[in-house]
Amino acid sequence: MPSYSSATPFASVYHAPVMIDEILDQLDRLATKSTSAAPLARIIDLTCGGGGHSEAFLTYLRAQNLNHVEVIGVDRDSDSKEEASQRLKDFPNFHHCLKNFGDLTPDDLGGPVDFVLGDLGVSSHQIDDPSRGFRYGGNVKGGVAGPLDMRMDGNNGLSAADIVNDYPEEALLKILVDHGGEKYMSAKRIVAEIVRSRPMTRTDELTAAIERVTPKWSKSSPRKGALKTKARVFQAIRVAVNDEMVSASDGIDEGLCTTSFGITFC
Ligand SMILES: C[S@@+](CC[C@H](N)C(=O)[O-])C[C@H]1O[C@@H](n2cnc3c(N)ncnc32)[C@H](O)[C@@H]1O
Structure with a gap:
């Protein structure tokens, strides 16, 4: 089981993902329990962002020779689709799904799901870009003002x-x-x-x-x-x-309904 000594493994300018060791540890337990009769098939990263957690999953799967396991990165922000698709283009088992995770349907997932990750909130990329309106700068030293927008999609x-x-x-x-x-x-x-x-x-x-x-x-x-x-x-x-409380509860329902083993929210 890999353990990352860096404080921020899989970090990019877009976002620094958290709790990589803990999340991969859970995935590793799942993979160890899976059998040839009931193999791992699918991991859903509900909040893909810059693809940091997805890349951690894909790197783990590659190291374990589990390249048949699909990783689906969901995000409602088109910047995520652009960033993660480019970053993870060398992993044929990665797919991005541009959608609010509260609106996911079984068709979006494409089959049984073994592991769901939700890293709720906003990405650094969204906060850093003043034109998105998430940033409470403007009056703060060095702060930059933007339109009062805050829509993730x-x-x-x-x-x-x-x-x-x-x-x-x-x-x-x-x-x-x-x-x-x-x-x-x-x-x-x-x-x-x-x-x-x-x-x-x-x-x-x-x-x-x-x-x-x-x-x-x-x-x-x-x-x-x-x-x-x-x-x-x-x-x-x-x-x-962003109606985040409703999306989170719908996403959790979706995750719990479709997941055979594990669900992680951080
Ligand atoms: C904390 S960031 C996740 C960063 C990601 N784990 C990474 O490694 O880059 C949260 C992301 O979730 C997305 N998000 C939040 N609520 C969402 C929802 N209801 N449906 C889809 N994406 C959502 C945001 O657009 C943002 O990109």
Whole structure:
């Protein structure tokens, strides 16, 4: 069983995948248990991104002479399709599926699935590109502002600007509390300031609104400071824009229904 001494094996400029040793360890246990009557057939990487975890699977499979096992990398972001398909072009058993994993059908998977991985959230590539609108820079030193977008799949559905400008105050409050873990009174202050500052079209406008009602730092509790608060608010809005809770529960249902052995979410 390979063990990677580097802190970030299979990292690329696109993203540094986490928990490689732990994930490959689980796959190795599965492979050891499989038999010629019930061989491994298919691994699904639900959140393929730059293909780091997929490459780890494929490298493991190649080393074990298990090249018949297919790895399907799913992602709703077309940048992932471009990046991972190019990166993994020397592995004929890799296929990319450009889709929200919550909408996967048995046809997309092509047969029984043995192992499902979900590395939920956003990739570094998405955060690093200011034009995607995930980045809470703009006012921070070195930060770059972008459009208030945050859609993982390009132009589909509501953007962050649609939510920030059009949602009622109560709905925004619920988003900040439920998806960002923002404390109620702080969320109320931030939402009131967002509503006062409408319309907003850029990330630096949202950042500035949060900063106006948040202390720069707090000695008693770092979580109350502006940096962490901006991170929570941006995360909450991103989760709402991409309907991430619904997708995750649909993806887990799909994974559990189709997987014969293992499911891993990290
Ligand atoms: C943390 S990154 C995964 C990075 C990946 N493991 C790698 O090694 O590069 C999360 C990825 O999941 C994708 N994603 C998030 N929610 C998704 C969903 N519901 N359906 C498909 N892809 C999703 C994002 O677009 C992003 O590329």
